[in-house]
Amino acid sequence: MATLHHSSFCPHSRFVRLVMAEMGMEPQLVEERPWERRDDFLMLNPAGTTPVLVEEGGLAVPGGGVIAEYLDETRGLGLSGIRLLPEAPAARVEVRRLLDWFLQKFDQEVTGYLVTEKIHKRFMTSQHGGGPPDMNAIRAARSNVRYHLKYIGYLISRRNWLAGSHLTYADLAAAAHLSCVDYLGDVPWDEDEMARHWYARVKSRPSFRGLLADRVAGMAPADHYADLDF
The missing domain is CATH 1.20.1050.10 (Glutathione S-transferase Yfyf (Class Pi); Chain A, domain 2)
Incomplete structure (x- = not known):
């Protein structure tokens, strides 16, 4: 199983979570606080930013855009008519x-x-x-x-x-x-x-359900946040 080091309200992390959900992938999620600059996390991405996708074999892929390109290259062809990065x-x-x-x-x-x-x-x-x-x-x-x-x-x-x-x-x-x-x-x-x-x-x-379930401790979302018909 792939592991995604992310921050719940990092928009780049949320983008990758959406992409992986659309592709039918369920990674193990590891919450990071990038400003703390954990040594183990910096070993994966010296820039210290989220997200970072770590494949089962140990390959670390950092950054929302880079991960999106990587997933298209490694999983995109399997999506056939619903490829998220078009072929043309x-x-x-x-x-x-x-x-x-x-x-x-x-x-x-x-x-x-x-x-x-x-x-x-x-x-x-x-x-x-x-x-x-x-x-x-x-x-x-x-x-x-x-x-x-x-x-x-x-x-x-x-x-x-x-x-x-x-x-x-x-x-x-x-x-x-x-x-x-x-x-x-x-x-x-x-x-x-x-x-x-x-x-x-x-x-x-x-694919959006996981995002809508996220909450900031001590801060409720806007009333319409999880309302699908807002």
Whole structure:
């Protein structure tokens, strides 16, 4: 059985959990607090970031995007018509473009701020950067999420899924990041109905159940977080 070192509200970890669930994989989950920089974890990934997938043979695969590519190379052909990274070169380019958008741009402008300031800092010592949240960072993230939501609505108004006619890594990456923000109640769903309907479709998939069961100790999710018809 493969092992996934993850952090429950790390959006990159959530992305890989969704991917593996869509592929029918049930890894052993090991919760990490990356800021603690455990020696054994740093041996797997010197960058000290989650997620890291460790195969039964000991191969350690670090990072959401790298793991997604690795799983497509090792398991993708077995998915046949539901391959999450399409076979056609142009379609693969579009999925990778959107992966970069959500795993990098959305993370840097929205998720990274909100998850760090509102969740992780609660559990960090002052030595590791813990303390009260930076409200300027939170306000910036809440402002930025609006144009990302509009972009999702723009894409889904022209396509069945974000990158084309089928569910791909792009949808799972976007939904993974939004799920963290949604837990905190910081997604203004009433501003884009198309984006909300798309997220409801992804959120209703069986692969999403594990994410919806996650909870932050001492912090309840937004009322609609686990509601499939929100």
